[in-house]
Amino acid sequence: MRKKSATDWKRLEQARDADIDLTEIPELDDTFFEQAQLHVPPKQAVTMRLDADVLEWFREQGKGYQTRINRLLRAYMQMHQQRHS
Numbered sequence: 001m002r003k004k005s006a007t008d009w010k011r012l013e014q015a016r017d018a019d020i021d022l023t024e025i026p027e028l029d030d031t032f033f034e035q036a037q038l039h040v041p042p043k044q045a046v047t048m049r050l051d052a053d054v055l056e057w058f059r060e061q062g063k064g065y066q067t068r069i070n071r072l073l074r075a076y077m078q079m080h081q082q083r084h085s
Helices: 011-016 030-035 053-060 065-083
Strands: none
Touching: 030 065
């Protein structure tokens, strides 16, 4: 990480599960997981032209660079969908 974390890691390590306030985020029980469904959008192979330096930078980040590009494009899409809805 480039920025120093403001998290009090020592206090967090010493905390017990029973100390966690779940009033706004209740724990997920077995019923939730029995009814949960995974929705993965289908992938479609495309050919697109990217600037060579952009593609090289993503490739330098290692395995999964296409997934990272997809995530960035999805975040951009969702941001614009929220602005226009």
